[in-house]
Amino acid sequence: MRAKHQRLTLAVLAIVAVVGAALLAMSALKDQAAYFYTPSDAVRDGVQPGRAVRLGGMVADRSIVRAADGVTIRFVVTDGAQTVPVRYTGIVPDLFKENSGVVAEGAFVPGGGFVATNILAKHDERYMPPQVAGEMHKSESIAPGKAGAT
Amino acid sequence: MIAEFGLAALWLAAALSVLQLALSAFGLTGGRDALMAPVRSVAVVQGALTMLAFAALIALFVRVDLSVALVAANDHSQKPLLYRFAGTWGNHEGSMLLWVAVLGLAGAAVALLERRLPERTLVATLGAQAFIAIGFFAFLLFASNPFARLDPAPAEGLGLNPLLQDPGLAFHPPTLYFGYVGLSVAFSFAVGALVTRDVGPVFARAMRPWVLGAWIFLTLGITAGSYWAYYELGWGGWWFWDPVENASLMPWLAATALLHSVTVLATRDGLRAWTIMLAVVAFSMSMVGTFLVRSGILTSVHAFAVDPTRGGFILALLAIYIGGALALFALRVGTVREGQRFDAVSREGALVANNLLLSAILGVVLIGTLYPLAVEGLTGGKLSVGPPYFNAAAGPLALILVAMMGAGPLVRWRRDDGVAVLKRMALPILIAVVAFAAVWLRAPGIGVLPLLGLTVAAGAAVASVAPLWKRKLWRTPLFTYGMVVAHLGIAVALAGMASEAAFTQETLVAARPGETHRVGPWALRFDGVEPIAGENWTAIEGTLTVRRGDDAGYVMRPQARAFSAPPTETSEAAIRTVLDGQLYVVLGKADEQGRWQLRLWWKPYVTLIWLGGGLVALGGLLSLVGRVLRERRSRLVEQYA
Numbered sequence: 076m077r078a079k080h081q082r083l084t085l086a087v088l089a090i091v092a093v094v095g096a097a098l099l100a101m102s103a104l105k106d107q108a109a110y111f112y113t114p115s116d117a118v119r120d121g122v123q124p125g126r127a128v129r130l131g132g133m134v135a136d137r138s139i140v141r142a143a144d145g146v147t148i149r150f151v152v153t154d155g156a157q158t159v160p161v162r163y164t165g166i167v168p169d170l171f172k173e174n175s176g177v178v179a180e181g182a183f184v185p186g187g188g189f190v191a192t193n194i195l196a197k198h199d200e201r202y203m204p205p206q207v208a209g210e211m212h213k214s215e216s217i218a219p220g221k222a223g224a225t
Numbered sequence: 226m227i228a229e230f231g232l233a234a235l236w237l238a239a240a241l242s243v244l245q246l247a248l249s250a251f252g253l254t255g256g257r258d259a260l261m262a263p264v265r266s267v268a269v270v271q272g273a274l275t276m277l278a279f280a281a282l283i284a285l286f287v288r289v290d291l292s293v294a295l296v297a298a299n300d301h302s303q304k305p306l307l308y309r310f311a312g313t314w315g316n317h318e319g320s321m322l323l324w325v326a327v328l329g330l331a332g333a334a335v336a337l338l339e340r341r342l343p344e345r346t347l348v349a350t351l352g353a354q355a356f357i358a359i360g361f362f363a364f365l366l367f368a369s370n371p372f373a374r375l376d377p378a379p380a381e382g383l384g385l386n387p388l389l390q391d392p393g394l395a396f397h398p399p400t401l402y403f404g405y406v407g408l409s410v411a412f413s414f415a416v417g418a419l420v421t422r423d424v425g426p427v428f429a430r431a432m433r434p435w436v437l438g439a440w441i442f443l444t445l446g447i448t449a450g451s452y453w454a455y456y457e458l459g460w461g462g463w464w465f466w467d468p469v470e471n472a473s474l475m476p477w478l479a480a481t482a483l484l485h486s487v488t489v490l491a492t493r494d495g496l497r498a499w500t501i502m503l504a505v506v507a508f509s510m511s512m513v514g515t516f517l518v519r520s521g522i523l524t525s526v527h528a529f530a531v532d533p534t535r536g537g538f539i540l541a542l543l544a545i546y547i548g549g550a551l552a553l554f555a556l557r558v559g560t561v562r563e564g565q566r567f568d569a570v571s572r573e574g575a576l577v578a579n580n581l582l583l584s585a586i587l588g589v590v591l592i593g594t595l596y597p598l599a600v601e602g603l604t605g606g607k608l609s610v611g612p613p614y615f616n617a618a619a620g621p622l623a624l625i626l627v628a629m630m631g632a633g634p635l636v637r638w639r640r641d642d643g644v645a646v647l648k649r650m651a652l653p654i655l656i657a658v659v660a661f662a663a664v665w666l667r668a669p670g671i672g673v674l675p676l677l678g679l680t681v682a683a684g685a686a687v688a689s690v691a692p693l694w695k696r697k698l699w700r701t702p703l704f705t706y707g708m709v710v711a712h713l714g715i716a717v718a719l720a721g722m723a724s725e726a727a728f729t730q731e732t733l734v735a736a737r738p739g740e741t742h743r744v745g746p747w748a749l750r751f752d753g754v755e756p757i758a759g760e761n762w763t764a765i766e767g768t769l770t771v772r773r774g775d776d777a778g779y780v781m782r783p784q785a786r787a788f789s790a791p792p793t794e795t796s797e798a799a800i801r802t803v804l805d806g807q808l809y810v811v812l813g814k815a816d817e818q819g820r821w822q823l824r825l826w827w828k829p830y831v832t833l834i835w836l837g838g839g840l841v842a843l844g845g846l847l848s849l850v851g852r853v854l855r856e857r858r859s860r861l862v863e864q865y866a
Binding site for chain 1: 496498499563566567577581582584585586587588589592593596608609610611613614617618622733734735794796811813814816818820822824
């Protein structure tokens with residue numbers, strides 16, 4: 076390497092590394108960013124099955140059904156206009172209940188159902204995830220009186 | 226009285242930091258030594274006053290003085306002493322005061338201890354430190370006053386988030402802040418050296434111990450935070466790629482790069498401009514982290530309040546400091562002379578590769594963390610970027626980096642021969658191949674990343690101790706041991722991560738008392754539940770007798786706790802640590818038939834993750850002590866020569 080150009084070479088290498096990282100990041104983001112859907116969004120846009128997404132809304136009234144194995148539950152997420160049936164195997168958070176806000180992480184399955192791998196329930200107001208907060212406001216305007224005080 | 230005393234100390238410290246900046250600025254521009262002379266003392270007094278203000282807030286929290294708004298909002302008289310004490314920084318204002326207190330302490334430490342730098346550069350450094358302090362004093366005094374009174378005082382405080390009521394709170398935030406804010410010293414050194422056009426090996430040798438110190442604290446803070454999240458959240462995971470975790474990882478990546486480039490500058494007088502740039506980037510990442518956590522644009526257990534004015538304030542500070550430093554860099558980079566040159570195959574070349582890879586990982590993490598914010602800001606869409614992205618994008622880069630880490634110390638400074646390096650790498654490469662084959666044969670279904678992770682970890686572990694080969698061990702300098710231990714720690718941690726990802730077994734059941742369930746090699750008999758009470762909580766405690774093979778059995782007691790102030794339920798996992806991993810048990814809810822949900826994990830060698838983190842920090846400590854001792858010795862030699 077010619078001595079005079081070493082600094083330039085290093086600078087070029089650094090730029091290549093950073094641009095490479097940015098391109099890598101962008102291409103990975105296109106595949107992997109988990110978008111947040113309400114049931115209406117999901118029904119309207121049709122989410123590709125198997126893609127990691129978040130589904131947010133209210134747990135519909137009297138929709139929680141517990142399976143015989145004691146650890147699987149089924150419930151319906153609604154935003155007042157549309158509904159999505161959800162299946163989840165695991166321990167639900169303490170604040171998970173009917174007529175209360177929920178964000179389910181997981182993927183849609185062919186046929187329109189949703190399989191959740193993780194459930195986030197409405198926290199007390201100081202620690203509420205922003206998605207849930209936004210969702211609660213939407214739901215309140217749709218179904219006043221049901222959403223609970225937030 | 227204590228609150229007013231604390232507030233007065235804070236104002237006084239803020240005024241002194243203005244004085245400190247003015248003295249160093251006018252002293253330097255006018256070349257007047259009389260103005261520069263008192264800068265050191267001013268920095269020490271300023272630091273002491275800030276610490277005093279912080280001590281006052283601690284006193285208010287410990288005594289539960291409810292006439293102070295912050296105490297009323299976060300403290301509770303029924304809380305155990307440890308959490309009244311540590312709760313001081315379990316909220317926005319308190320944690321910002323801790324931030325500023327550490328900043329003051331760091332400035333005072335530089336003023337007291339730093340003897341290597343030319344006086345002008347030191348004064349410029351302390352001036353830069355004061356400039357940072359002014360902004361954060363203003364933020365505290367005008368946007369988040371921790372000492373504001375509440376009239377009338379309520380009868381009882383609101384209490385602390387139970388997730389934070391854990392001994393981890395006493396340790397994790399202060400450690401992390403020492404790391405974050407310690408990097409401000411590196412930043413100020415860089416600014417100081419640019420201002421006085423004094424970038425060179427002397428400056429690098431003076432900066433290195435401070436970078437090392439900050440980096441050790443960051444490493445400890447991240448490791449402790451990871452273990453805390455692991456056992457407290459009860460989700461069985463040790464890293465969630467949560468934006469707040471990333472906020473601590475990004476300064477660590479930058480500081481790691483800085484640590485290596487400052488070594489090139491100190492030993493070989495190369496990479497001058499790059500080292501300055503990294504020092505600016507490292508502290509910028511600390512401030513970006515502070516912004517992400519403290520502005521309320523992210524919400525998690527770490528983000529205490531949503532307040533847009535505060536976010537705007539911190540964003541403005543961020544723009545001033547980072548923008549100012551980059552502008553200074555752009556103006557002065559032409560005056561930084563080019564350092565010594567080196568071949569592509571050389572220790573310097575390896576360290577450049579290390580720096581480029583660390584920067585690339587930093588870029589990937591930064592983009593992934595900020596992307597959701599950018600999307601929300603531009604289109605209003607909400608999305609989250611999680612482990613699938615970070616693992617796919619940062620994982621392969623990290624593997625290459627660890628492989629390079631194994632090879633780097635086996636390459637000679639300035640110029641080396643590629644074939645000779647490969648020969649030195651023969652044994653590590655052989656071990657890596659054997660590990661690959663062994664894992665592949667024993668666990669054919671393993672994922673690509675965990676498989677490569679175990680392979681690279683095995684090779685890098687051997688390679689990292691190879692620098693000690695054929696050396697006289699008692700004459701090897703302490704800082705060489707430091708490097709060996711730190712690199713070994715990285716390999717150990719990587720092995721733990723790969724093992725956890727590949728071999729974790731999970732069982733989720735609804736169990737009746739008396740039933741036995743299995744996970745991995747363990748049999749767990751569920752004996753039943755009973756109610757118990759703690760100092761400020763009640764709980765349902767499950768009892769399980771766990772056996773592996775024919776051993777005597779061991780009792781594990783996971784709890785579902787209910788706190789009264791504020792009313793919250795948390796889950797306390799029961800964890801059994803054995804030599805080859807951890808058994809992790811979470812108690813869920815009861816159903817109508819009297820069955821209890823149990824979530825059981827067997828995580829082979831998961832403990833290596835935090836053991837590795839500890840080794841990395843220990844390696845840093847050995848290096849730091851080694852460097853300081855050698856310097857003291859050479860100074861003594863100079864004195865008596």
